[in-house]
Amino acid sequence: xxxxxFVNTRQRQFEALVRAHSGELYRYAYWLCGQAALAEDxxxxxxxxxxKGLEALREAEAARGWLYTILRREHARLYERVRPGxxxxxxxxxxxxxxxxxxxxxxSDAELREAMLALPPKYREPxxxxxxxxxxxxxxxxxxxxKANAVMVQLFRARQKLKEALSxxxxxxxxxx
Amino acid sequence: MDCLEFRRRLGADPAHRDADFIAHRDACPACAAAWARAxxxxxxxxxxxAVPPPPxxxxxxxxxxxxxxxxxxxxxxxxxLALAASAGGAFVxxxxxxxxxxxxxxxxxxxxxxxxxxxxxxxxxxxxxxxIEQGFINRGVRLAASPPPDVTYVHDCPVGPYRTVHLxxxxxxxxxxxxxxxxxxxxxxxxxERAGWxxxxxxxxxxxxxxxxxxxxxxxxxxxxxxxxLDGPAASGHLx
Ligand SMILES: [Zn+2]
Numbered sequence: 001x002x003x004x005x006f007v008n009t010r011q012r013q014f015e016a017l018v019r020a021h022s023g024e025l026y027r028y029a030y031w032l033c034g035q036a037a038l039a040e041d042x043x044x045x046x047x048x049x050x051x052k053g054l055e056a057l058r059e060a061e062a063a064r065g066w067l068y069t070i071l072r073r074e075h076a077r078l079y080e081r082v083r084p085g086x087x088x089x090x091x092x093x094x095x096x097x098x099x100x101x102x103x104x105x106x107x108s109d110a111e112l113r114e115a116m117l118a119l120p121p122k123y124r125e126p127x128x129x130x131x132x133x134x135x136x137x138x139x140x141x142x143x144x145x146x147k148a149n150a151v152m153v154q155l156f157r158a159r160q161k162l163k164e165a166l167s168x169x170x171x172x173x174x175x176x177x
Numbered sequence: 178m179d180c181l182e183f184r185r186r187l188g189a190d191p192a193h194r195d196a197d198f199i200a201h202r203d204a205c206p207a208c209a210a211a212w213a214r215a216x217x218x219x220x221x222x223x224x225x226x227a228v229p230p231p232p233x234x235x236x237x238x239x240x241x242x243x244x245x246x247x248x249x250x251x252x253x254x255x256x257x258l259a260l261a262a263s264a265g266g267a268f269v270x271x272x273x274x275x276x277x278x279x280x281x282x283x284x285x286x287x288x289x290x291x292x293x294x295x296x297x298x299x300x301x302x303x304x305x306x307x308x309i310e311q312g313f314i315n316r317g318v319r320l321a322a323s324p325p326p327d328v329t330y331v332h333d334c335p336v337g338p339y340r341t342v343h344l345x346x347x348x349x350x351x352x353x354x355x356x357x358x359x360x361x362x363x364x365x366x367x368x369x370e371r372a373g374w375x376x377x378x379x380x381x382x383x384x385x386x387x388x389x390x391x392x393x394x395x396x397x398x399x400x401x402x403x404x405x406x407l408d409g410p411a412a413s414g415h416l417x
Contacts, residue, residue, distance in 0.1 A: 014242065019235045026230040040231060044241050051242050112225040130190070131222060137190055155189040163218070 014051050021067050022047065028068065028132050031124070032075045034117045042078070046071040068133050069143065072125075115165035123158035126151055183208050191215040236300065240332065283378060284369045286336050287356050287387045300329040301347060312342050316359045318384070321409030325402040346399060351392055353399045357407075358385040382407050 022043055029039035029046075049070050050057075057066055116124065126144065129135040137155070141148040178186075178201040186193050187208075202212050231237075309324045312331035329352075330345035336356060344355040363385040367378040375393035379386045379400050386407075388399045 015239060018238050018242075022235045022238050023230040026234055027226065027228055030228050031226060036231070040234070040237075043234070044238055047238050048242060048245055051245075109221065109225040112221060116225065128226075131219075132226060152185070152189040156185065159188055159218070162222070 010054060014054060017050065017063055017067070018047055021064060024064075024132065025067055025071055028128060029071055029075065031116060031128050031132070032072075032121075033078075038078075042071060042074055045074045049074070064133075065139075068129070072143075111166055111169050112162065115162050115169075118165065119158060119161055123154055123161060126154045127158040130155060180205060180208055184211065187212060187215050191219050244334075283339070283358065283361075283363065283385065283387065284367075284371060284376065286339070287376065287389065288371045288374055300345065303327055303329055303347075304331060309344070312344070313357075316340055316342050316357075318342070318357070318359055318382075318407075320406050322406050324406045325399075348390075348395050348398070351390060351395060353388060353390040353395050355399060355403060356387040356389075357381070357403070358387065359383075361385055379404075 025043045025046060026039055029042040030036060033039055033042060046067060050067060057063060119127070126140045129140045129143065130137075135143065137148050137151045140155075141151045144151070178197045180201075183198065183201045183205070186198055191212075202209050303326060306323060309328050309331050310320055312333050313320055315333040325346060327346045327348065328344055329347050330343075332343045334341060334343050336343070336358070339361055340359045342357045342359070344357070346353045346355065360383060362380045362383055363378055365380070369376045369378070370393075373391060374389045375391070375396060376387060376389040377396045377400060379388070381404060386400060386403055388396050388403075390396055390399070
């Protein structure tokens with residue numbers, strides 16, 4: 001059986017990368033930006049950047065962290081671009097997104113998902129890195145360029161805020177006459 | 178480790194596994210209960226965050242990359258052509274566009290087009306009939322009958338100066354690439370072999386079908402199926 005001559009190793013390496021990581025990159029992007037379409041764009045930008053810089057990736061085991069880093073930077077760049085005057089709009093978009101009747105995303109735990117999207121980025125980002133990316137406090141600190149102690153505090157507060165939001169919601173709903 | 182330190186660590190990193198952390202948990206019932214609650218919350222959090230990615234995300238990402246590559250190559254090609262033209266080689270442009278020898282340039286372009294779609298050759302999942310029909314409709318072509326069931330890739334990409342529908346089918350574990358060139362009818366049937374590919378060029382309706390495979394035995398079946406789909410059963414029956 002002839003070997004197809006043009007399926008080069010770089011293309012094959014990239015394809016493996018995409019198949020292995022696009023799902024979890026999407027999840028990470030979704031919780032960073034809170035919008036399905038934007039999340040897909042972010043993943044696409046991330047992977048195109050990865051394709052162009054594939055030579056910088058020395059070992060396959062480092063791929064995941066490398067992709068997360070690119071995605072975080074892409075998200076930050078996007079935020080810089082749309083930042084002025086977009087803060088209030090962002091909230092509206094989040095609300096619209098949540099209201100969008102998608103049974104999968106509305107799921108059984110819509111409260112927690114909503115609370116997650118309402119979490120300020122400085123708490124949300126390290127929490128996502130820990131819960132979705134499996135980063136240790138030290139790794140998050142290195143990635144974000146802050147001290148490990150500060151990361152610990154952010155992670156603690158992040159969970160505290162989520163739990164507060166959940167108990168507030170259950171109080172308001174159960175407290176109704 | 179005391180209770181305060183344990184609770185701080187637990188709130189920030191519930192999956193923490195250091196020996197002194199675990200030792201305190203096992204020695205202190207109140208902290209053990211807090212630990213159990215924290216684990217429960219982590220499971221709930223992980224479930225809530227597990228949004229399903231959109232269907233065929235990886236394929237779409239690979240398509241985006243291939244498109245980007247193709248654009249980059251076209252820019253490169255256009256620069257080359259502009260250079261040739263400005264150097265007084267306008268006839269080079271004319272030849273490239275196929276005014277002199279249609280078959281030759283179509284063969285060359287079809288084969289040259291393949292590397293950008295290399296990933297598509299590895300796709301195994303058949304795509305829905307509606308997606309295939311849409312690929313043709315995007316090029317202003319309506320299929321007369323159902324397309325073959327084993328199409329795994331469709332894209333309405335340009336091949337050189339030609340407007341085409343590019344398809345990949347999987348036959349017996351091997352990819353067969355079909356490029357239907359819209360609005361450009363080749364004068365005659367033609368077979369070729371180039372860069373490890375066997376190809377056949379067939380005038381079909383108002384266009385030209387180029388089928389390519391590593392195994393030449395797969396070509397006639399592919400042509401028959403697409404003739405049926407493009408011409409419809411009655412017309413292709415007369416031709417066969
Ligand atoms: Zn204790």
